[in-house]
Amino acid sequence: MTGRVCRGCGGTDIELDAARGDAVCTGCGSVLEDNIIVSEVQFVENSGGGSSAVGQFVSLDGAGKTPTLGGGFHVNLGKESRAQTLQNGRRQIHHLGNQLQLNQHCLDTAFNFFKMAVSKHLTRGRKMAHVIAACLYLVCRTEGTPHMLLDLSDLLQVNVYVLGKTFLLLARELCINAPAIDPCLYIPRFAHLLEFGEKNHEVSMTALRLLQRMKRDWMHTGRRPSGLCGAALLVAARMHDFRRTVKEVISVVKVCESTLRKRLTEFEDTPTSQLTVDEFMKIDLEEECDPPSYTAGQRKLRLKQLEQVLSKKLEEVEGEISTYQDAIENELESSRPKAKGALANLTRDGSVEDTTSSVFGEDDAEDEELEAAASHLNKDFYQEILGSGLSSSSEGAGDPDGDARPPALESLLGPLPTAASLGISDSIRECISSQSQDPTDACGDGELDLSGIDDLEIDRYILNEAEARVKAELWMRENAEYLREQREKEARIAKEKELGIYKEHKPKKSCKRREPIQASTAGEAIEKMLEQKKISSKINYSVLRDLNSKGGGGLQEEDAQPEGRTATRKLSRRKTPARRHRADPVTGVGKRLRPMVSAQPAKKAAAGEPLPLSPSTLGAEPARPTAVLVESGPVSYHPEDDPDEDDPDEDDGEPCVSALQMMGSGDYGCDGEEDDGY
Amino acid sequence: YPSPMTPMTPITPATPASESSGIVPQLQNIVSTVNLGCKLDLKTIALRARNAEYNPKRFAAVIMRIREPRTTALIFSSGKMVCTGAKSEEQSRLAARKYARVVQKLGFPAKFLDFKIQNMVGSCDVKFPIRLEGLVLTHQQFSSYEPELFPGLIYRMIKPRIVLLIFVSGKVVLTGAKVRAE
Numbered sequence: 001m002t003g004r005v006c007r008g009c010g011g012t013d014i015e016l017d018a019a020r021g022d023a024v025c026t027g028c029g030s031v032l033e034d035n036i037i038v039s040e041v042q043f044v045e046n047s048g049g050g051s052s053a054v055g056q057f058v059s060l061d062g063a064g065k066t067p068t069l070g071g072g073f074h075v076n077l078g079k080e081s082r083a084q085t086l087q088n089g090r091r092q093i094h095h096l097g098n099q100l101q102l103n104q105h106c107l108d109t110a111f112n113f114f115k116m117a118v119s120k121h122l123t124r125g126r127k128m129a130h131v132i133a134a135c136l137y138l139v140c141r142t143e144g145t146p147h148m149l150l151d152l153s154d155l156l157q158v159n160v161y162v163l164g165k166t167f168l169l170l171a172r173e174l175c176i177n178a179p180a181i182d183p184c185l186y187i188p189r190f191a192h193l194l195e196f197g198e199k200n201h202e203v204s205m206t207a208l209r210l211l212q213r214m215k216r217d218w219m220h221t222g223r224r225p226s227g228l229c230g231a232a233l234l235v236a237a238r239m240h241d242f243r244r245t246v247k248e249v250i251s252v253v254k255v256c257e258s259t260l261r262k263r264l265t266e267f268e269d270t271p272t273s274q275l276t277v278d279e280f281m282k283i284d285l286e287e288e289c290d291p292p293s294y295t296a297g298q299r300k301l302r303l304k305q306l307e308q309v310l311s312k313k314l315e316e317v318e319g320e321i322s323t324y325q326d327a328i329e330n331e332l333e334s335s336r337p338k339a340k341g342a343l344a345n346l347t348r349d350g351s352v353e354d355t356t357s358s359v360f361g362e363d364d365a366e367d368e369e370l371e372a373a374a375s376h377l378n379k380d381f382y383q384e385i386l387g388s389g390l391s392s393s394s395e396g397a398g399d400p401d402g403d404a405r406p407p408a409l410e411s412l413l414g415p416l417p418t419a420a421s422l423g424i425s426d427s428i429r430e431c432i433s434s435q436s437q438d439p440t441d442a443c444g445d446g447e448l449d450l451s452g453i454d455d456l457e458i459d460r461y462i463l464n465e466a467e468a469r470v471k472a473e474l475w476m477r478e479n480a481e482y483l484r485e486q487r488e489k490e491a492r493i494a495k496e497k498e499l500g501i502y503k504e505h506k507p508k509k510s511c512k513r514r515e516p517i518q519a520s521t522a523g524e525a526i527e528k529m530l531e532q533k534k535i536s537s538k539i540n541y542s543v544l545r546d547l548n549s550k551g552g553g554g555l556q557e558e559d560a561q562p563e564g565r566t567a568t569r570k571l572s573r574r575k576t577p578a579r580r581h582r583a584d585p586v587t588g589v590g591k592r593l594r595p596m597v598s599a600q601p602a603k604k605a606a607a608g609e610p611l612p613l614s615p616s617t618l619g620a621e622p623a624r625p626t627a628v629l630v631e632s633g634p635v636s637y638h639p640e641d642d643p644d645e646d647d648p649d650e651d652d653g654e655p656c657v658s659a660l661q662m663m664g665s666g667d668y669g670c671d672g673e674e675d676d677g678y
Numbered sequence: 679y680p681s682p683m684t685p686m687t688p689i690t691p692a693t694p695a696s697e698s699s700g701i702v703p704q705l706q707n708i709v710s711t712v713n714l715g716c717k718l719d720l721k722t723i724a725l726r727a728r729n730a731e732y733n734p735k736r737f738a739a740v741i742m743r744i745r746e747p748r749t750t751a752l753i754f755s756s757g758k759m760v761c762t763g764a765k766s767e768e769q770s771r772l773a774a775r776k777y778a779r780v781v782q783k784l785g786f787p788a789k790f791l792d793f794k795i796q797n798m799v800g801s802c803d804v805k806f807p808i809r810l811e812g813l814v815l816t817h818q819q820f821s822s823y824e825p826e827l828f829p830g831l832i833y834r835m836i837k838p839r840i841v842l843l844i845f846v847s848g849k850v851v852l853t854g855a856k857v858r859a860e
Binding site: 171172471479481 | 733809824825
């Protein structure tokens, strides 16, 4: 059908045999083509006598799962990471879901969520168990089942807030808005657990009514629904003459005892609690309360306001008291003989001192009082005793350096008031100046702008010599272990440097992206890839290099075999496709190599691996290959290996066959091979 | 479905006009970073400063505190510093400069480069209770309300990019702002 001309006889009658993949000239019988790739459906006979089509379903994203052939061991081999993750996830979802008694529909939905999560790479960096639990909880919320996040965390023994974090992230990334939890959903579940017997339904109804009342009283916003349920159920139970203690309820509802008591107290505060049982069932009060946190906040505000009013009143009262005090004292003074001179002076100066300090504007209420008292005292004393002289000095008291006495007393009392006042004015000045300052100026040159920073204050933050020594000693003692570790580490590094094997152990960098290997032939590509990856020390790399140039990679094959046995996961994954893909003629594998040369390294690794592996897998069945070896030796059907000589007998001592023979003889499946192998 | 007891300000996702209601949030905390521009020996700083603590096993920075303005700073050996606890932008800047001055006095050539405010936290009270379930129904795509986990509603505003924690009592905490205008 190809319309070609036969080379031998020139005839045009070419027959294509789909089963064998041959193109034969009917005239002279010469085979023009062998191993034609056709896309026909083939049928195979089963053991039961029926026939089934040959082929696999290949998914869009994966490279195709491979049902095991004549085996069943290593079920999970031959799947790539994504499929494995999904399968693993499915298994875990079912396991957890059955513990929660979720129906199949929910489990399927959960699996769908999981698939979405995996495709958005949300499973990276998170424990699989957390993601699974989050998916399940999401389903519970969307379906409205009475499962709490607490249940899930109980099953997994994980902190509920950690699960909650994962759940929130998942909901946000998947753009799924789970409806808010309604505590009414939990009532039937908890009621059942509390075993009310026949009156279960009635109690549930009462509890529901209570809950609705609570909702209208704004008690349920921001609270754990389970706590509210617990309170409602407790009250409902009591209303129906069931004695359920607080302990029983909390063991079912999983809240703390204090929480339950608090809810009960809050409910007590609502006007509904005043109704009797019957009234409650019939009447529904119209008024609604404010949420308890709001009332608490309002109460605090009110208290504060009251306090302020009170304190103001106190001041007034104190002012009054002080006036009375002054009046009394004046009377006493006038009736008593004059005080001793020094003491009188001191008291006078004390009051002067007070006035000076108050002039500087300290805003203490205390000082205000003192000021009031002082002014009262001043008025009377000065007017009485010293007359105009002191009154002038009291005016001059405003000027700190005015009088001889005030400065001396200031120094007596210490620099505190003045320093503090200076400090305040300093920062005020600095604030004003910095506000007017252009911000770009400050960071333009990078120099530290010292304006407004009091050097004295800074110096106070630095220890002096003796203190530093003490602190150093204490710190050394505290951190002795750490210092010792550091020293050991440094010693180790120094030693390694000397020996020249110092490896910079940087914290794990994920170097997923390697530069794509530039290679001209498939062989070179494999070489380079293997150099990069260093799959196993058991591969004789030199032989592998000769793989394409010579036909006999027997040695390499044997080496590859134990390596295949002790397979790393990736390799084992490739094992089965390689083995399977005998059917898919290894020309396909070869063909895969060529387009992969320019493709990403990941795929390169994938493609490269079947080659060293196929020998190992094929080596697993030595019997047949031996036969094939004899048979198909001289024939090289591997189109890639243009420069290749197929010399299979080179290493013929082996019971296993080199990769190339198998590739060369590869046909459509075991049957094809058997046909060849007679 | 009972209608909300008290009116909620109709907030569209784009522009909340908080000024119109007359409530201005109070700044509670400002986090800022600055680069001192030189490598630091944390041990020296920790041993010679009065108000510094350094526990290398637990965390690789010196924790220093000053009283005025009351702030805490984390000083790293690379010369970068994080300053938290100030109640206004100017206070944060002043505090950062004071820390830099301390480091300077301890003998390091500290500079004051790239002072930047990273986060501002404010709070306010709207003085009426808020029905969180209603809010989550109307603003589904921005709100996240999970009473089992946290009693407040987390509202993520897109423009400006601010996160608000809204509580039923009417108190609101705003965080994530880089400038006061936000």
